[in-house]
Amino acid sequence: MEEINYLDFERVDIRVGTVVEAKPFPEARKPAFKLLIDFGPEIGQKKSSAQITVHYTPETLIGRQVLAVVNFPPRQIGPFRSEVLTLGFEDETGAIVLAQPERAVPNGRKIM
Incomplete structure (x- = not known):
């Protein structure tokens, strides 16, 4: 395991968002x-490709x-731009x- 300092970690912007669309x-x-994920008004909706097909279906990802x-x-990633x-x-x-919050939090909140 490579050590990093706290300033390195602070540069990684990890946010919570809600999946609004999921397609094969x-x-x-x-x-x-x-996936199309809503990160709230500051960031908006962003696209992501996710290799999560074993435990999830598009229907279970929405919301x-x-x-x-x-x-x-x-x-x-092929014809898709993952943001x-x-x-x-x-x-x-x-x-x-998937990593997810234990309880619902407002979209766009940053990890602390």
């Missing part, structure tokens, strides 16, 4: 969904709050489990 992403090399890094540069990095953790099989 058949063009992706690995199974994924295209779910998620955590995402909003200040990485966008990445082109934020949705955060999650690998389970024991390597499938991704």
